[in-house]
Amino acid sequence: MDFPTFLIQLLNSVQYGLLLFMLAAGLTLIFGIMGVVNLAHGSFYMLGAYLAYAISGQFGSLTVAIIGGTALAVLFGLALEWLLFRHFYQRDHLDQVLLTFGLIYIFEELRSLAWGDDVHSVKIPELLRLSIPLTENLSYPVYRLFIAGLCIALAIGLYLLINKTRLGMKIRAGAFNRDMAEALGVNIKLIHALVFALGVGLAAFAGIIAAPISSVYPNMGSQVLIMCFVVVVIGGIGSVRGALISALLVGLVDTFGKVLLPQMAGMLVYMLMAAVLLWKPEGLFKQ
Amino acid sequence: MSATKSHLEVFPAGVKLVLWLGLLALLAFPFVGTEFYTQMVTRMMIMAIFAMSLDLLQGVTGLVSLGHAAYFGLAGYALAFLTPQSEAVSLWWTLPLSVLAAGAAALVIGFFVVRTHGIYFIMVTMAFAQMVYYVFFDNRALGGSDGLYIYFKPTAQVGSLTLFALDDKVTMYYFTLAMVLLVYLFLRRLLWSPFGRALAGIRVNEHRMRAMGFATFGYKLSAFTLAGALAGLAGYLWGVQTEYINPDLMGFHTSAHAIMMVILGGMGNFAGAIVGAFTFEYLLHVFKDLPYVGEVHLGKHWQLWMGSFIVLVVLFAPRGVLGVVQALTTRGARQQKDGDV
């Protein structure tokens, strides 16, 4: 493999990994702090993509879609948590699996009723339609760098939120010892609602910014959900740092795998997961 | 993780009566039903075997697997690979071989998966099943997304004598019914064996089981493998019945449907799994067959009805029909007990 090709694949890996991180971070936080398994997490990604299609179609601007779409998704997350999820934190995982599986069906149908079943595309904004030339023949799309940049910015924001703010401290306290945190005056119910909404928002955000390169189509949530689960398993439940490292690892293995070993491409990530499980059954960075 | 849920394992007389009546109804059905409905009930019985296999894992041992359909599909694929385009193969060796293949896959995957607990277990079973799904979906040689056809149903011949022909819908019905009974009796016996008792103990308090000297990993792996093999039996029959296998049969939707079936009827006693399978399949049929209301084709949006039904069951009857009955009767008993304290 020559250097420019390697660089392209490396950039693709990182960009894919960072998108996965957006999804996995929310999922691992919701798992780790509220103990809820949510099969419908992929549906939030799909929601983001369809919002990108709808909003950018209406207003002609991806920026509006990113800001507006994420805000709508966060509100949706708050409503969903208040209506349903908060009653399931203490329930069996079995009940959570079934509930969220039922939700997948409902969300798919609502999506079908709202936006139909066709495949849609979302246009990359004018400004970002450039490509950076790497060699005579190869160049790299600026938009993908933009995606990576946004994700990095959000990752930094997430780190600062969790580690450097009072809210973050309360979140960590609640995760560590719920009763103690409550006794110390932390409003656990509010924290849970915010964490859930954050997770939904991150997933939808990923869907919005990825829409221009991945298209918008029915059932797009399922594929990404599985990858997301693999990332969380490898990284360790509850560890955002683990999710980041794991997501980048998965991005690398998947991208380079498709290029170097195309027949086994689909299986490589699972083999990675199997290997990690043999060594550490609770993930690399389990809290 | 310690559970305080008790499962109905010994059937009260009323339940036993209902089960016997159900068996009689199943025995008589082909004489009263049309060919279409005979086939439909055959499919329900195949799903009942699938659900019973999951009940062993989930109801008895307490392991929630989102990847059980992988073994169901694998056996179907095994039959598809074993059946050439030009002639039929024999039931006598293809059935055991397909079941063995499913069991072997469960053993291999189980080895990785059984070492995890709780949420991890759910997620990795799903992940490995999706891996199997993609192996078949991505490879034209294995049929790809189009799947594979089974050109001839297997024959049941001894020498030149054909014992029975599975091409005949009624014969297939009774053969499947026989399989349902065999699996049910086998599993009921297993429930009361030392193995079955240990699995139940693992469900309730695995930590204590280890402290008492049970090597719980080996027990869970054995249960996982056996459940996979039995799912394979169901998958093989599905292949015989429908003559078509595709990757969707292995997807997590199918696995989640099986979970629903087991819960709907009541977990841990295998009869509930049969009831749940029939109920679920029938509901699916009803939802998909809904008529037009004005311009809206209600049947097209079956996912909405099915999804809502699942959510409602989880919200209001999470232990299925049997759970509702138990709750009503235990409330009465608990009021009595409080009086004693």
Next chain:
Amino acid sequence: MSEILLTAKNLTKRFGGLAAVDKVSLELVRDTIHAVIGPNGAGKSTLTNLLSGDLPVTSGRIQIGAQDVTGWRPEQIARQGLGRSYQKTNIFLPFSVWDNVFLAAQARDPQQPWNPLRWMRRAANSAGARRRCSAAIELAGLQDRRDAIAATISHGEQRQLEVAMTLATEPQVLLLDEPLAGMGVAEAERMVALLLRIKKDHAMLLVEHDMDAVFTLADALTVMVNGQVIATGTPAQIRADANVQAAYLGEEH
């Protein structure tokens, strides 16, 4: 007669920089009860978890008889002849008293979960398991409660059930973690009588806060403070030890 059934040498358990158990050694002798006492946080529970294999040791060795069992899994140590009861009742709540103890008794039968013959036999047919189960239930005084569901019996009876389950595997070494926890006077007296009954042929480690019970039952005492042993000896010696009096014996539990 003074056969040493369990030896712990210099057991240490570190969590990060903190040594919860620091170079603790002790011996459990047949037909004796060896009590471990100390204030909360002294490391008694951690010590018990180290001996049962629930926690890996950082350093030190554990031997059951002549067999070194350091690093073994809990189920392996149990099969080597160790049984333990828990401070927080750790039974099978949905099962009857008989079924609880029977499961423990069944653990003594050859296992082989992969053997299809073990799938077809009836569990209740195991004569050996039935015998062990009956014996343990009788010893624990629960004969009249055999069919009661464990979740419905009284707290004291549940503690008795804890002990019955520990006995049913016919271990040689017993680790009993606060068997009297949460008991009233009458129940505690019954439990003390039970423990004296089972002393024969077993080597017992008793972790307890109830000082009356400890001095009634113990043949030997180890006092732990902050993970370390500050005194070991007979009850008389321990009572007279100035260090122990200063550090602990003044306290009520």
